[in-house]
Amino acid sequence: MVLGLLVKGLKNFKTRGLVADGLECVVGKVFDGSKSSFYIATGVSRGATIAFASGDKSVNYDTGTYSQGNIVTVGAFNKLKNNNIKLGNEETSFLLRMYGSPTKKSTMVSFEEPLGIKVIGSAANMTDFVAHSKKSLGIFGETKLVNLANVDKVKNNKIQNILGVLPVLKIFTKETGAGLYLPQLNDEKKEKDDYKYSIVVGDNEINDIQKNYSNIFVEGVKLSDKGIKSLISYSHGTYTYESAAIAESIGKKLEEYKVASPARKEKLEKEIKDLYIKDQVNKINLMIYGPPILNDSPFLLDEVNEYNKGEFVKKYGYGNYQDKGLPKNKEMNKSQKPYIRKDSTTVLDINEYLRNLRKGVDR
Structure with missing residues (x-):
């Protein structure tokens, strides 16, 4: 849950604004070090290239890439690929987990053989405005998130997939991927696809979260409902270490679900719902048992x-x-x-x- 702790603590740090972040996102995708960008990569991706390449090859790495960090990593991986530099042995020496990624998973998977890495999965909440292409008008996210409620409506588009290898136009590439759910304080949005399988946090869990966070407040001060919500259901920040692997498992089951017999569909539906619940319980437990971190927790970055x-x-x-x-x-x-x-x-x-x-x- 280390990744979850860092995301929880850093999710509200100030950025340079939506427009600036959007431009960085587009530039990073256009100049990603690949052939379609004429092998040009951004400065931050070139710096990441050196960081990855200078890693200790005797150490096994389990790496998480979050948000725009996935775009930076794609640029770095292309530079490594262009120079025939491997990071692992294609088994367990270099694992990669994606969280809240504006980059589609297949892009990372394409580096598995040339770099010797293994992509565990890509975690994206249904309401994540950066990862879900539907939430950003296709400007940020490259993934059309699928769940049990919309599995028959959301389809892969071959033309959108082909765009991924074309200069400039590749920023509009899309593919489907499994979406995750976030816990909610009530069920008033239950009928919407993005909340259909969300669980409602009970009073006992809220009290446990309050008790955990009381350690950083003066006596008598408590988290507001808004504060609780920002912890358990922040669309672009509430993930745990296991979320990527859970999303991968859900995605495989959803693919099987599309062509399964009625009897098999019934069993798969239960398994997928159980995984939705497991991921959400992990997210709640992170707030109950993990260190009580807020966006303004002192010395967070210094400690890292x-x-x-x-x-x-x-x-x-x-x-x-x-x-x-x-x-x-x-x-x-x-x-x-x-x-x-x-x-x-x-x-x-x-x-x-x-x-x-x-x-x-x-x-």
Whole structure:
């Protein structure tokens, strides 16, 4: 549930606004490092390329990509693919889980063989305005979310799939994918497809959440109904670690459901509903038993940075980075040459760095 905790804590951090985020989304999709973008990638994707490529190959990675981070990752993965750099062994050494992704799952799956990774699944809530193409007029999301209520109405469109390999037009590519549900405080929207299988949070669960969050409030202060709702049913932020795998399982069962016999459909319907409930219970339990994190929880990012710093120092001490051109002595800033910043980093620089990195030699 670590991913869920981070999303829960960061979901309300200020962005540069819907327009700016939308432009970043479009630019990231147009220039994703693929052949259809003339191998051009954004700067942040090129930076992510180096981060992925310099990972310790003796370590197994279980990675989660959230929101626009999926677009950045696609750009990075294309750069790695273009340079024939693998991240894993196609089994368990590099697992990828997608959350609230504006990128369709099949794009990530296409990297499984060339990069040696395994995509576990893509989690998207039915009301997620970034992941669900229906909620953003097709500008952000590339996935038409399917559930038991609309499985016979939402179809894959071959033309929309083909757009994925065309310059510029690929931002309008679409495919179907399983949608997840969010817990609600009441059932007033129960008749709508996006809420049809939502569970209603009871008074006992609300009291347990209040008790957990009382640890960060002064005595007598409680979460409002709006505060509770923002925790358990934030469309683009309420996910747990297991959500991606659950969505994948639901998607496979929905595909089988389309062609199943009446008797088999009845059994599949029960199994799918159980998975809807399991995911929602996980989300509620995260708020009851997980650390009480709010968007303004102090030192949240600092703690994450300190943890990452500690992990780096530990690995450096073991010598894991000494073949990357870092000094062999553990003492920092001793007999080191001064760092001279370049005016800009070109695509050629990064490609050359990656080629050298594969040989275990820094530039």
